[in-house]
Amino acid sequence: MLINLFPQRPDHPLADAKELKRILAELHVEKAAHAVDELASWFESLKHARNFRLDHYFDVLRQLDDAGQPHLRRLARDYLYSPFLSRLELQRLWERNYGYWTAVAALYALCTTRARLEPKERGADAFKVSLPLADARLQAARRTLIKWLAYRYEPVEGEIWKSLGRTSLLAEAAGHAQKPVQLYPGHQGSSSAGHQYLHALVFSTSSMDGLLPQQVELADRMIAHFLPAFVCSPDCRPDSVYWVDAEKGSAPTRLARHPGAARPGLRFFSPGQALAGLEELIHVVERDEVPGSLNLGGEFPQKALLPVLRHLRVCWALKPPQRRHQRHAVKTRMAVLPGFDHSYTVFSGTSADLQTQTQSWVVENVSLGGLRTCFDESATDRIKLGSLLCMQVEGGENWLLGTARRFNRQAGGRANLGVQLLARQAQGVELQPRRSGFAAAVAIPGIWLHDDEVPGIVRLVLPLGSFSVRETLNFSQDGRIHLLTPMEVEASGCDYEIARYHDQPSPA
Incomplete structure (x- = not known):
């Protein structure tokens, strides 16, 4: 009986403050991949740890997660921007990152579940002050899982949406869903459990399956930048575009399909003032300026930003794009x-x-x-x-x-x-720049698009980067020479651009 009066000490090595400090110091100098692998091992061991006070358990987890962030950023940059990685190396990077966020989400969920199911547990009262941060990090981890799935165009499992919705409602009931916290040391601004849930909703409705992985990352940062301007409410507003049932854990759905009768978990959201802010940013970037307030994780040229911004403008419109033709x-x-x-x-x-x-x-x-x-x-x-x-x-x-x-x-x-x-109808042509000297002999390959032709206008598909507003072209076809004066690039892809020219046919 006397033995039970004394609490059992956790036998986990991370329970020792000196050992934890040593492990964290080693992680700071370790290679990124090795550091994340070591953290994954510690996370696995924490799943089975016993006799940890809840506040101490969360503090250990928080410090490990803090130490992992710079390494995760390095691995994410390698995944997105290293041009010479093999498919196997990319797969390993993806699995390492996705595995980390899966494991850390499970541990944060364990902390918040213990706090709510065992409020009288030793350490639970001291943990209450950390609950808003724990919920925010939990939601952020799940949101990051959705982003990594988007990098590979994988579908999001229903369980992720159920977990996001459940945590959001619990945070609302506890009164801290919108309480601002600094998510990680060094992060700009503040966040909250509610903001992380809204971020996931906006991300899901921004058609990431139409973007390259690097563009997905830029779009995600744009969402973070404009997120405070979005509106999420239990009430359907005139400008609401999407709805979600947080209680059922559904994915967001367009209001074209009405949710039916009112119920506690229904939430409606709209771009609010974010769309106007995005329009203003597009005009600024079109002038080849990038505001210093944008946190893009690096420097990006105008041609990299504009396609992403214009994509988001379409997705955030109050009337999202509808299919024009029946399938x-x-x-x-x-x-x-x-x-x-x-x-x-x-x-x-x-x-x-x-x-x-x-x-x-x-x-x-x-x-x-x-x-x-x-x-x-x-x-x-x-x-x-x-x-x-x-x-x-x-x-x-x-x-x-x-x-x-x-x-x-x-x-x-x-x-x-x-x-x-x-x-449906196109024709290959050789385009001659109207220059003098040796360069004039270098032909540019082009594909002449015959669909929807407008008199006096020629639409050409060119290799990416071939269009110049200062360069006239000509080509010979059916006994006539077509003199082309440049107008504009109307669309572009990863290996081509579609340009429009004024056409002045003349005798051969």
Whole structure:
């Protein structure tokens, strides 16, 4: 009986303050990958630790998580911006990061669950002051998991949305959902459990499947920048665009589908003043200026920022984009050649030389504006969002020109790709810059788009970076010379740009 009067001490090595200090010091000088692996091992051991006071347990977890942040940022930069990593190296980086955030989310959830289920437990009262931070970090970890899934175009499991919604409602009930905390040492500004949940909702409705991984990261930082201007409320406002049922743990849904009867977990959100702020930022960046208040994690040129900002403008509009053309289900095969070079070769009339490089995809539905294809995921090594695609339906003679727009991985090693149709009729041409000297002999390959032609206007697909507003071009076709005066670039992808020119045909 006397023995039970004395609390048992935890036998975990991290319970010793000196040992914890030594381990943290070693993590600061360790290589990023090794440090994150070591932290993952400590997190695994903490799952089975016994006799830890709750406040001490959280403090150990918090310090370990703090120490991991600079290493995680380094690994994320390597994943997004290192050009020479193999597919296997990228996979390992992804697994290391995703595994970290999965483990730390589980431990923060353990802390908050203990506090709510065992409020009289020794240490629970001292932990109360840390509960807003614990909930905010828990929501941030889950939100980061969604971002890492977006990097690989993986679907978000329902359990993540259930956990996010449940924690948000519990934080609201406890009165600290909007209480500002500094999420991590050195982070700019403050956050809260409610803000992290809203961030996840806005991220999910911003069509990340239409962006490259580097663009996903920039979009995520833009969301963080404009998040205070978004509005999330239990009431449906005139400008509400989406709703979510936090109690059921649903993903956000457009108000085009009404949620039905009012219930406690319903939340409605809209861009509020964020859309006006985004419009203003676009105008600033178009002047080739980037405000110093933007935390982008690095310096990015105008051409890298503008596509992301314009993408978000469409997604955050009070009337999100609607499908203009009805889809029709089909099941047919399609030959595909990716990239500008292959497309130019095909539309120049020499596609027979590319037989061995043609991929075979299955078309699942079509519309006037595009199609959706299904193919083996191994083919994605050669396909990037924004790349040019030359396509021919099985049994057809005509080649189509399109661009990869949306990508999603599916179960069983399959993937879906949404393709926007650029032209049903096109023609390869050699463009001669109207210069003097040696440079004038260098021809520029172009693909002349014949769909929706406007008299006096020529639309050309060019290799990325070929358009110059100061450079006139000409090409000869059907016995006539076309003199082209540059107008503007109307669209661009990862390997091409579509430019418009004034056309002045003249006799050959």
